[in-house]
Amino acid sequence: MPSMVIDRRRFLLAVGAVALARSGRADVTAARAAGEVAFVTAARESASGRFLAVGLDVAGAVAWSRPLPARGHGAAERPGHATCVVVGRRPGAFAMAIDRASGEVVDVVHPPPGRHLYGHAVFTADGRHLLTTENAFEAGHGVIGIYDAADGYRRVGEHPSWGVGPHELVLMPGGETVAVANGGIRTHPASGRRKLGIDTMSPSLAHVELDSGRLVARAELASGRSRRLSIRHLALLDDGMVAMACQDEGPIADALPLVAVHRPGWSAPELLPMPPHAVAALRGYCGSVAASGDWLVVTSPRGGVCAVWAVAGRRFVGLHPLADVCGVAAIDGRDALRLTNGLGQVEDLSVTGTPTRTDGRRDATLQFDNHLLRLSSGDDRPVAVT
Amino acid sequence: MSIEGRIVRVVAVALTAAAATVAHSAEPAAVAERVRVEHVLPGYRGLATAVDGLQGAITGACTTPPGVDAHAVRDAFDTAMDAWQSVQHLRHGPVADADRHARLQFWPDPRGRTGQHLSRLLREGRAADLEPAALRGASVAVQGFGAVEWLLEDGVGLATPPFSASAVSRCDVAAAVVRELATIAHALVEGWERPAEPGEGEARVAALVGDLATAFQLIEVSKLDAVAGAVGSRPRPRLAESWRSGRGLRNVAVNLRALRALHDLLAASVGRADPVVEAQFDRAQREVRSRGDSLVELVGAPGGQNRVRALASTIADLGQLAVTGLARGLGTGVGFNALDGD
Structure with missing residues (x-):
């Protein structure tokens, strides 16, 4: 399998820079200029049905929008550059590298023949390489595609994702490994978006070393019924713990909690507590997950609710309703997270005490898609060391 | 899939x-x-009225000597359940607040939590556990229509004496659960009486x-x-x-x-x-x-x-x-x- 060697020393330097830069995070709200593009999301234009990438300013207003060739999904920020990448949705054939300030398209990323994108990507800490979850669809296994951002996003290699149906991936602290959610469900473009092999699904969280493509650790949910929980979306907590939000492919009369946390070294993820009515309210489906400090928010568009936890104490905080909610991202230095939904609403969810929503805004011309990416700002912008 | x-x-x-x-x-x-006035409000008003009726029937059945027969309780339950099933589909607005939908009805219940939690409440519960704030904070399995149905239909009978002198009785629990149902139903009516904000x-x-x-x-x-x-x-x-x-x-x-x-x-x-x-x-x-x-x-x-x-x-x-x-x-x-x- 073609692979790529990334200079370990460069990684470590980059990590140090990120850690240093993040320390000033609490004060950055003031550092954001009004009108600065603070979030990126995929969307659909209500009237025309066109698919877009959209930049939102601090207040949630549209700063720019850019047509996409098809429906978009997740997005990634390139450290040390004014670029973000919006990834095409499964089975994705494109990712667009976009200037975060102007919305101009900088580059277009194409997966090679025999591969399609799964909708999520992340950059290496030095900002040099884009890492994407992909389907090697004839063999049916997952890969991590590697593209050189400094060379027009040329495909330079790939690693195994060590599972089937990889979806979201996050760069672990240290920058040497990525954690990949292998949803465990096989798909093939010839069958459209249909899920194949539910009966044999084997979801896992894989930690993959970027230098070598080696599997450093793999965590699986316990056997039996919980094997039908497809691990799909991830969020990194401040202390290096990975939160995972699942989708339930099992019988819905026998619903399971859908959210777990995992730390490298643990043999298995730990399901976060949820009262039965909250399990039912998620309707077997989590759309997105984000963390802010110790707070974790999971959205369920099917249930029209967000669920909130305080992770360190493993405490379920509560549910909050919002129709068709899916996008969620941290906000600079506040105990609140920003939400978006398919009705064009941008709302902030305060998570201390009973979750409550502050008055937001709505752009009725847009339907916001699954994911909202918070762009780092001024002082805490990751600095690439090359 | x-x-x-x-x-x-x-x-x-x-x-x-x-x-x-x-x-x-x-x-x-x-x-x-139009939907608010012609569908939602009448639905919730019907629920509030029917739950009030169920409350009366349970009070009657639990009075000594019984003021109503068992059929009257079951009829009142059916009327209230019909009223709930007429609005069960509404999941937005005031019913989305404070877990009200789940507290009106906890279902599906594949693990039989309703029976487990109610049995424990009947064994170990005290009067204070049935106070409004305590019951609202308790598991949704002991609240709502599922709990009422279990208390009426598990074959033991509403009028069965409590486990001990200090324990709560089935009548006590049923009355408290239906009281909370009524509180929620009336709050829903009140919540929907206000027209939507512009926009x-x-x-x-x-x-x-x-x-x-x-x-x-x-x-x-x-x-x-x-x-x-x-x-x-x-x-x-x-x-x-x-x-x-x-x-x-x-x-x-x-x-x-x-x-x-x-x-x-x-x-x-x-x-x-x-x-x-x-x-x-x-x-x-x-x-x-x-x-x-x-x-x-x-x-x-x-x-x-x-x-x-x-x-x-x-x-x-x-x-x-x-x-x-x-x-x-x-x-x-x-x-x-x-x-x-x-």
């Missing part, structure tokens, strides 16, 4: 097709207001269509398919809603009446009385009526599993037709994330 996933996908494809031909023929605020119309209409879509899915997947069981395996009658009171199909019949009323109001607002949808409603309602009240009896009879699956399929078709037609007519962005996620 789960059954739910399959249906979601079918509806999503239809909605994506519909999105391109959006027709804005009615002001969303006016549509939402809320579109979100409300989208929420109504979303509620409608969810309700059809709930009937198909949870109320019917889950009870029929997987192909080649045995039926699962205890997954049926209201299996203790033998009214699983009666619930579905009431649901369909309510869903049709909501659908027709929304459709009329955009001048779309679609004869195909109406015919499918007729067919589904006829099919449900012809099978009696008890889903447990139906699914246990020879050929019953397939009859239940056929009914589920009829309702899935109906839901797809009804929701797709409305989404096209109303131009709502309903389900962009909910119906086709990744």
Whole structure:
């Protein structure tokens, strides 16, 4: 399998820079200029049905929008550059590298023949390489595609994702490994978006070393019924713990909690507590997950609710309703997270005490898609060391 | 893929097709207001009245000597359950606050939590556990219609004496649970008495269509398919809603009446009385009526599993037709994330 060697020393330097830069995070709200593009999301234009990438300013207003060739999904920020990448949705054939300030398209990323994108990507800490979850669809296994951002996003290699149906991936602290959610469900473009092999699904969280493509650790949910929980979306907590939000492919009369946390070294993820009515309210489906400090928010568009936890104490905080909610991202230095939904609403969810929503805004011309990416700002912008 | 996933996908494809031909023929605020006045408020008022009636019947049955007979309690329960099934599909607005929907009815309950938690409450509970704040903070399994049904229908009888002199009685628990039901029902009426704020119309209409879509899915997947069981395996009658009171199909019949009323109001607002949808409603309602009240009896009879699956399929078709037609007519962005996620 073609692979790529990334200079370990460069990684470590980059990590140090990120850690240093993040320390000033609490004060950055003031550092954001009004009108600065603070979030990126995929969307659909209500009237025309066109698919877009959209930049939102601090207040949630549209700063720019850019047509996409098809429906978009997740997005990634390139450290040390004014670029973000919006990834095409499964089975994705494109990712667009976009200037975060102007919305101009900088580059277009194409997966090679025999591969399609799964909708999520992340950059290496030095900002040099884009890492994407992909389907090697004839063999049916997952890969991590590697593209050189400094060379027009040329495909330079790939690693195994060590599972089937990889979806979201996050760069672990240290920058040497990525954690990949292998949803465990096989798909093939010839069958459209249909899920194949539910009966044999084997979801896992894989930690993959970027230098070598080696599997450093793999965590699986316990056997039996919980094997039908497809691990799909991830969020990194401040202390290096990975939160995972699942989708339930099992019988819905026998619903399971859908959210777990995992730390490298643990043999298995730990399901976060949820009262039965909250399990039912998620309707077997989590759309997105984000963390802010110790707070974790999971959205369920099917249930029209967000669920909130305080992770360190493993405490379920509560549910909050919002129709068709899916996008969620941290906000600079506040105990609140920003939400978006398919009705064009941008709302902030305060998570201390009973979750409550502050008055937001709505752009009725847009339907916001699954994911909202918070762009780092001024002082805490990751600095690439090359 | 789960059954739910399959249906979601079918509806999503239809909605994506519909999105391109959006027709804005009615002001969303006016549509939402009409639904509030003609559907939501009357539904919740009916629930409040019926729950008040149930409260009276339980008080009567628990008075010594009994002021009413057991049939009167069961009749009052059926009336209240019918009223709840007429508004069960509404999941947005005040019912979404403070877990009210789950506290009105905790279901599905595949692990039998209702019985476990109520048994423990009857063994160990004290009067203080039934105070409003305590009960509201307790597990939803001891609240709502599921708890009332268990207390009335588990075969022991409401008037059975308590475990000990200091323990709470079944009558105490039933009265407290129904008191909370009444509090919620009246709060819902109050919450909906206020018209929508300007600019809320579109979100409300989208929420109504979303509620409608969810309700059809709930009937198909949870109320019917889950009870029929997987192909080649045995039926699962205890997954049926209201299996203790033998009214699983009666619930579905009431649901369909309510869903049709909501659908027709929304459709009329955009001048779309679609004869195909109406015919499918007729067919589904006829099919449900012809099978009696008890889903447990139906699914246990020879050929019953397939009859239940056929009914589920009829309702899935109906839901797809009804929701797709409305989404096209109303131009709502309903389900962009909910119906086709990744």
